[in-house]
Amino acid sequence: MNELPAGITRERGLHLLTEMLRIRQFEGRCAELYSAGRIRGFLHLYDGEEAVAVGVMQVLGKGDSIVSTYREHGHAIARGIAMGPLMAELYGKRTGCSGGRGGSMHIFDAATRFYGGNAIVGGGLPLAVGIGLAEKMRGGRGVAACFFGEGAAAEGEFHESLNLAALWKLPVLFLCENNLYAMGTALARSESQTDIHAKAAAYGVRAVAVDGMDVFAVEAATHGAADFARAGKGPTLIEFRTYRFRAHSMFDAQLYRDKAEVEEWRRHGPVISLTTRLKAAGLMTEDDFQRIQGEADAEVKAAVDFAEQSEWEPVEDLTRHVYAEVSAP
C-alpha cells in the first residue's frame, strides 16, 4: 500500500474519492441497465481503472483536449460531462451528449473539448496528434490528451503517431491504460516487449510507467507530462499499470484469466486503496464514505430518470449531420 502523499487535505482526498465513486456507481448501474435491455450495443466498463481518469483530469484545464476510447465513461465523467446527457447517450436518446447517435463507445462533447470515444483501437492517436498540431500552430498552451489501451501499442497507428508527435514536438499526452488484456489476449501473448513505455525510446519520446491504481501517482505523472508539453518540449508517453475488474464487454465470459487473479487486483483497487489510506490518515470516516456513495447514487438515479424520460430522435432526422448543417467556426 502506497503512503498518502504529504500535504493531502481532507477536502482534496474526499474530492478524488468522490470522482472515482461517481464513475463506479454510474457504471454499476449501467451494467444493470444493460442486463435489463435499456442499454444496448457494446458496453465496456471501466471498473478498476478509475484512478487513471480522475488523476489525469485533475491536471487538464479548459483549453486542453481529450481523445478517448470505447471504454470512456470514466474519462467523460471525470472531465465534467454531466451524467444525464451521458446516460441518455447510452440509451440512444436525442438528449444524449452525442445526440444519441454514438452510444456508449462514442461520447462527444464540444464544450469540454471531448473529441470522442473512438472504437477503432489506435484510431484516436493520429487525431490527438492533429489536435496537438493545431494547438502548436496557433501558439496555444493547450495539450491533447489521448487515452488508449496497451492493445493499441501493437497497431501501426501507435508507432506512426509517436514518431510524428516527437518529430514535430507536439503537445500530446499519450496515456496508455495498460490493463494487461487486449480484449482476451494477455499482453505477453501479443507483445514481444511487454513494457509499453519502453517502446517510446525508439521515437525519442519521453516516457514513464506509474501505478495506475494510485490516483496521486497518476496525477503527478500527468503534471510532469503536461508541463513538459506546455514548455514546447514535446509529447510524453505514460504507461498506467492498471486492471479492469469486469469483463471486456458484456459479452465476455472471461475464459482467459483466473478469478483469483481478478480478486488479487481487486484487493488493491483504486477506490479501496484511497479509502483505506484516507481512513488511516484520519481524513475520512465510514460515514463520509457512505455519504459520498449515497450522493453518487442519487446523481446516477437522476441521470437514469433523465434518460428514461427523454424522447427518441424522430426517424425523419436519420440523415441529419452526415454533412455539416452550419459552417464550422
Next chain:
Amino acid sequence: MTTGTGTVITYREAMKQAIREALASDPRVFVMGEDVGKYGGCYAVTKGLLDEFGEERIRDTPLSESAFVGAGVGAAVAGMRPIVEIMTVNFSLLAADQIVNSAATLSHMSGGQFHVPLVIRMATGAGRQLAAQHSHSLECWYAHVPGLRVVEPATIDDARGVLRPALACPDPVLIFEPNSLYNMEGELTGAAATADLSTARVRREGKDVTLVTYGASLWRCMAAAEQLAAGGVEAEVVDLRSLRPLDDATILASVRRTRRVVIVDEGWRTGGLAAEVAMRVVEQGFYDLDAPIGRVCSEEVPIPYPKHLEDAALPSVERIVTAVRRTMGDAE
C-alpha cells in the same frame, strides 16, 4: 505568380496556383504530406511552396499515411484548414481507417458538434506503365461513403477552381487528380471561379447518345465523340466532376435528350461507379431509354506493366466508339 483568364497553363500549375492562393489568403491553411516540401511534391504540384511559405505551413511528413491523414482530421476538427496530400490513391489504403472511420463519421457520430473541414488531395489512375500497385482508380470506394465529398477535376478550370469551395466546405473533401493529366495544357477561363462540389458539366453537346464519364476518361470520350461525329453520330459528353454527390439532374437531363447512354469509367466494372450511374438512370429514366445502357470500364485485372497490355486493360477511344455503335444498334 497567379495567372489570369486567357492564359495557357498546365493542370499541375492550375492546382499549384489554387494552393498558393489558399495559403496566402487564410492563415489556417497548411499543406502536409510525403515529399511536399523539399522534394517539391511527387508530381511537383507543391514545388516552390516551401520557399514561399516556410516549414510551418508546408510540412514534409514521414511515410505514415495513417498518422498524417489522421493528424489532418484532428487539426481540421480543432479549427485548422489542412490540405493533406497523399501521393497516390494506392497509398490512401494505408490511411483508409482515418478517412472512413474518422473523417467521414465524426460529424454524424457527434450529433453535429464537430466537423472535419479537411481537404485530401491524391493522384489517381493508370496509363503510365507503373504496374498494379501504382495504377489504381479506387474513387468509387470513397464515393461509397456517406460523410465524404469526392471530386475529380478533369479540366484546367476545375483544377484551378475546385480547391476554394473544398476548403470552404465544413466536410471532408477528397480531390482526385488523374496523374496522366498533370502535364495537360489548357486555357484558363472564367469558369474556374464557378467550380463547385456537386454539379456535373456537359463538355460537348450532342443529340444521339450520352457519354457519362469523369477524370482522365473525359478526354478519351471527347476524342471518341470526334470520331463518332465523322460517322454522323453526335455524342453528348457529361463530365461528372463530383462523384459524391452525383448530379442526377444533369445526367438524366442529357439522357432524356439523347435516349441512349454509355458510361466510361477507369475503375473496374464490378461494383463500380459506372454501375451506380447506370442504376440511377434506370431508376429515374428507364422509359426514356431507347437502348440498353453500355459500360466501358477497366478490364478485371490488376493493371499490367507492358504498354500494350496496359492499353488493353483501360477504356480506350476505340472501345468507347465500339460501345457507342453497339448502343446505336449498329452491327459489330
